[in-house]
Amino acid sequence: MPLRxxxxxxxxxxCLFPPLAGAAETAKLTVTGASTLAPLVSEIAHRFENxxxxxxxxxxxxxxxxxxxxxxxxxxxxxxxxxxLKPDEDDxxxxxxxxxxxxxxxxxxxxxxxxxxxxxxxxxTGRITNWSQIGGPDRPITVVNKAEGRSTLxxxxxxxxxxxxxxxxxxxxxxxxxxxxxxxxxPWAIGYVSIGTAEYHAQAGTPxxxxxxxPVVATTGNVANGTYGAARPLNLVTAKPPEGVAARFIxxxxxxxxxxxxxxxxxVPAPR
Amino acid sequence: xxxxxxxxxxxxxxxxxxxxxxxxxxxxxxxxxLADVVWHGAGQIDLxxxxxxxxxxxxxxxIAPMLVSTAIVVAIAVAVALPLAVGTAVLLVExxxxxxxxxxxxxxxxxxxxxxxxxxxxLFGNLxxxxxxxxxxSLLSGGLTxxxxxxxxxxxxxxxxxxxxPDGCRRGALALGMPRHRAITAVILPCGMPGIxxxxxxxxxxxxAETAALVFTSGYVDRMPSALTDSGRTLAxxxxxxxxxxxxxxxxxxxxxxxxxxxxxVTAGLLSLASRFLxxxxxxxx
Numbered sequence: 001m002p003l004r005x006x007x008x009x010x011x012x013x014x015c016l017f018p019p020l021a022g023a024a025e026t027a028k029l030t031v032t033g034a035s036t037l038a039p040l041v042s043e044i045a046h047r048f049e050n051x052x053x054x055x056x057x058x059x060x061x062x063x064x065x066x067x068x069x070x071x072x073x074x075x076x077x078x079x080x081x082x083x084x085l086k087p088d089e090d091d092x093x094x095x096x097x098x099x100x101x102x103x104x105x106x107x108x109x110x111x112x113x114x115x116x117x118x119x120x121x122x123x124x125t126g127r128i129t130n131w132s133q134i135g136g137p138d139r140p141i142t143v144v145n146k147a148e149g150r151s152t153l154x155x156x157x158x159x160x161x162x163x164x165x166x167x168x169x170x171x172x173x174x175x176x177x178x179x180x181x182x183x184x185x186x187p188w189a190i191g192y193v194s195i196g197t198a199e200y201h202a203q204a205g206t207p208x209x210x211x212x213x214x215p216v217v218a219t220t221g222n223v224a225n226g227t228y229g230a231a232r233p234l235n236l237v238t239a240k241p242p243e244g245v246a247a248r249f250i251x252x253x254x255x256x257x258x259x260x261x262x263x264x265x266x267x268v269p270a271p272r
Numbered sequence: 273x274x275x276x277x278x279x280x281x282x283x284x285x286x287x288x289x290x291x292x293x294x295x296x297x298x299x300x301x302x303x304x305x306l307a308d309v310v311w312h313g314a315g316q317i318d319l320x321x322x323x324x325x326x327x328x329x330x331x332x333x334x335i336a337p338m339l340v341s342t343a344i345v346v347a348i349a350v351a352v353a354l355p356l357a358v359g360t361a362v363l364l365v366e367x368x369x370x371x372x373x374x375x376x377x378x379x380x381x382x383x384x385x386x387x388x389x390x391x392x393x394x395l396f397g398n399l400x401x402x403x404x405x406x407x408x409x410s411l412l413s414g415g416l417t418x419x420x421x422x423x424x425x426x427x428x429x430x431x432x433x434x435x436x437x438p439d440g441c442r443r444g445a446l447a448l449g450m451p452r453h454r455a456i457t458a459v460i461l462p463c464g465m466p467g468i469x470x471x472x473x474x475x476x477x478x479x480x481a482e483t484a485a486l487v488f489t490s491g492y493v494d495r496m497p498s499a500l501t502d503s504g505r506t507l508a509x510x511x512x513x514x515x516x517x518x519x520x521x522x523x524x525x526x527x528x529x530x531x532x533x534x535x536x537x538v539t540a541g542l543l544s545l546a547s548r549f550l551x552x553x554x555x556x557x558x
Contacts, residue, residue, distance in 0.1 A: 030409075038492060039329035039518050058493045058503050060409055061513075075403075149516055176519045197519060264328055266519045 026054040027245040033067020033080030036151040037234050040098070040265045041080055044258050048249055055245055068092065071239045077246045079237045082151065092237040097253045098267040101195040101223035101231035102155045105180065108207040109187040112136040115211055121160050123190060126168035131188060144182050144191030145169030152176065156192050159213055159230040176266060183208050195223055195231075196266035223268045234267060309533060313526030321527065326494050329518045330510060335528055337496040341411060341504030342535075344497065345490050346479045348415025349422055353475070356419075357426035358461070358468060365434040366456055379431075386424035391484040393421045398488040409503035414490025421485055422475035429471020433464040462550065469547040473540050480536055483508045507532045 031041055038061045045057035060076075067079030068089055085094055104115060112131055115123075122128035123141055132138040145167050146153035157164060171189070173179050176197035183189045184206050195218050198210040212218040213230040222228040236250050252258065254270075262269045320334055327333035360378060368375045397417030407413045437460050445455035461468075483506075491503035492513070505513075511528045514521035 035513070035517050039513065042492070042494060043329055058409065058491070060491045060493070060503065061487060174515065175522060178522070194519065264331075 027056070029055070029057045029077045029246055029249060030060065030070075030075070031057060031078045031080060031236075032060040032062055032070045032076040033237075034064040034082035034234070035061040036082040036100070037080040037097075040234070040261060040267065041236070041253070043261045043264070044253050045249075047258065047261070048252050052245075052248075055249075057249065068237065071237055074239070077238070078242070078250065081235045081237050083232050085235070085237070089237075092239060093241050095236045095238075095242075095250045095254060096233045096270045097236055098234045098262045098265075099223050099226070099231050099270050100151065100155065100234060100267050101218070101220070101228050102152050102159070102192050102213060103195045103198055103218035103230070104190060104192050104211040104213055105183050105198050105208045106190050106211065107183055107187040108209050110136065110209070113209075113211060117160060117214060120213065121162065124160065124162065124167050124169075139188040142171065142186055142189035143167075143169045144171045144173055144179060144189055146179070146192070147172050147174055150174070152192060152194055155230055155232055156213070180206060180208055194266040195220055195228075196263065196268055200266075220268045224270060226270075233270065306533070309526055309530050312523060313528075313530035316523055316527035317530060322531070325496060326510075329521065330494070330514045330524050330528075331518060331521055335507065335510060335531065337494055338505050338507045338510045338528070339531075339535075341490065341497055342480060342506040342508075342532075344411045344500070344504065345414045345418060345486065345506055346476060348412065348500075349418035349479050350472070350476065352416060352419035353423045353426050354472065357423055357471075358430050360427050361430035361434050361468075362456060362461075364431055366452075366460065382424040382427050385420070386428070388421075389484075390421060390482055393417055393485040394488040396420070397485060402489060407501065409489065409491035409493070410501045411490050411497055411504050412500045414486050414504075414506070415500075417485050417489045418479045418482060421482065422479050425475045425478060426468075426471050429474065430464065430468045433467020433471070434460060436467060437463040465550045466547045469543050469550070473543045476539055476543070477536055480506075480532065480539070481508050482506075483512045487512075507535070 029045075031045070038059055042059045045059055049055055049057060062070075064079075064081040064083055067076065067081050068085075070076035071079035071092065079092070081094075082100070085092065104120060106112065110131070112135060115134070119128060119134050122134075123143060124145070126143075128134060128141065130138060130140055146156070148164065153164075157167075171182055173182060173191070176193040179191040179193040180197060180201045183191050184201075192213065195210065198208060198218075199220055201208055202210055210218050212228070214228070216222050216228045218228060223231045236253060238246060238250070241247075242250050256269075259269045322334060322339065323336050324334035325337055326335060360382075364375045364378060394417065397413055397420070401407045401413035401416050402409060407416075441459050441463055442455060445459040446452075450458065486506055486509055490506060490509075492505055492509065493503040494505045494510070495502070497504040507528055511525050511532065514525035514528065518524075
């Protein structure tokens with residue numbers, strides 16, 4: 001059967017020379033899932049498209065669970081999942097792209113250090129209302145919380161095991177930048193932000209100090225190596241081990257070529 | 273002056289204050305909202321913002337693809353929903369007798385449709401247009417979903433408006449020997465046009481500002497669309513994404529929101545001009 005033989009030969013050649021096969025390809029990938037990851041993956045996709053003419057990557061949102069469901073049903077090639085995969089999701093292939101960690105921030109004028117997990121819970125539930133109760137000066141605590149729907153709120157609540165309704169906040173803010181601004185402008189405020197944002201500002205001279213949420217020191221390094229507890233992985237998942245363009249896109253997302261994009265979203269690149 | 277008269281005068285003053293105070297609060301709420309958006313957003317807006325694609329997840333570059341996507345999605349919605357709405361209104365007002373049970377059923381179902389949360393339209397559109405009809409995440413899916421959503425608004429406005437057309441107009445048209453369909457197209461619809469256009473303004477406003485119904489239908493892709501089958505992010509979805517998912521995106525969210533509000537005002541203005549023009553044209557008709 002010459003036709004079949006030709007086909008086999010062509011396929012073998014394609015497998016042997018993936019760069020050649022890739023050079024002429026036109027492909028469309030659909031990526032769906034976590035809205036936390038969507039802006040980052042969109043930016044990575046734009047850069048990948050520029051480097052690979054003919055490839056088109058459509059990024060859609062809808063939440064981590066949707067990413068998992070769409071990949072399983074074959075609607076999406078790649079799913080975005082911004083949490084640890086559940087035990088019943090072990091049929092999927094997981095590729096970590098980045099991590100997102102949350103640390104507490106206080107003003108540099110505030111001498112209280114460190115804070116235990118119980119003290120943080122006390123402050124956020126209204127049991128501790130004055131810094132003097134935990135070894136600081138006699139000043140009332142201004143509690144800064146994140147607005148509903150923020151991913152950092154989810155990580156924080158999960159780590160301190162509180163429900164959204166348990167939190168007694170004085171100020172509710174939107175993004176990390178706003179959190180840094182509030183705490184920088186109020187010596188007796190406490191808040192929590194992405195560790196990437198806090199480190200950037202601490203180095204840039206903004207009067208904020210980053211404190212750990214848990215026993216491990218809050219650094220982007222500890223978030224990256226997975227030892228810091230109040231963090232979560234940002235994953236790209238596929239139904240089967242990825243092949244072709246999908247595999248190349250995932251590998252690209254994990255490569256140093258996109259680390260600047262990951263930093264731009266205040267996440268931490270994860271070592272492969 | 274008697275105590276009674278004094279008391280009456282005081283009551284009158286309180287009522288006066290209430291009568292002026294309540295609308296003042298309404299206007300103040302709008303002014304506050306506009307001032308907030310202008311204050312935070314105006315600084316980012318320039319020509320480049322309106323004519324380039326976004327970079328860095330919307331924190332640089334512009335919103336050109338979103339402007340185009342929004343225009344296309346809203347145009348599809350209006351093109352599909354308006355004929356259906358006006359047709360249904362003509363059926364209800366001009367054809368069916370007022371007591372017809374079919375009319376009641378149509379009205380009832382449209383009222384239920386009008387009260388539906390928009391996320392339900394989003395899930396419905398995703399299931400029906402994207403998945404069952406195979407359109408995928410596309411401007412077409414988004415536009416059709418919005419059409420379902422604004423249909424009750426347009427229909428109700430058209431119906432009220434046609435009902436408001438004086439019976440004299442109908443009788444006059446028929447007395448001149450016009451056939452029924454000619455009376456509807458030449459006399460009744462032009463008379464009802466201002467009301468229909470008011471409804472259109474409301475519907476377009478709702479469509480432009482929609483996020484929940486569009487995230488799952490026209491989607492999130494921030495590329496310039498090149499076909500109706502492409503996914504495209506609308507302005508409202510972009511605002512939502514910038515304010516909820518992008519760190520440092522707040523200023524850009526405000527800027528985009530300001531453009532969206534400006535677009536709404538311009539559309540409302542144009543539609544009101546069109547309404548006035550049509551009325552004048554209608555008046556000159558023999």
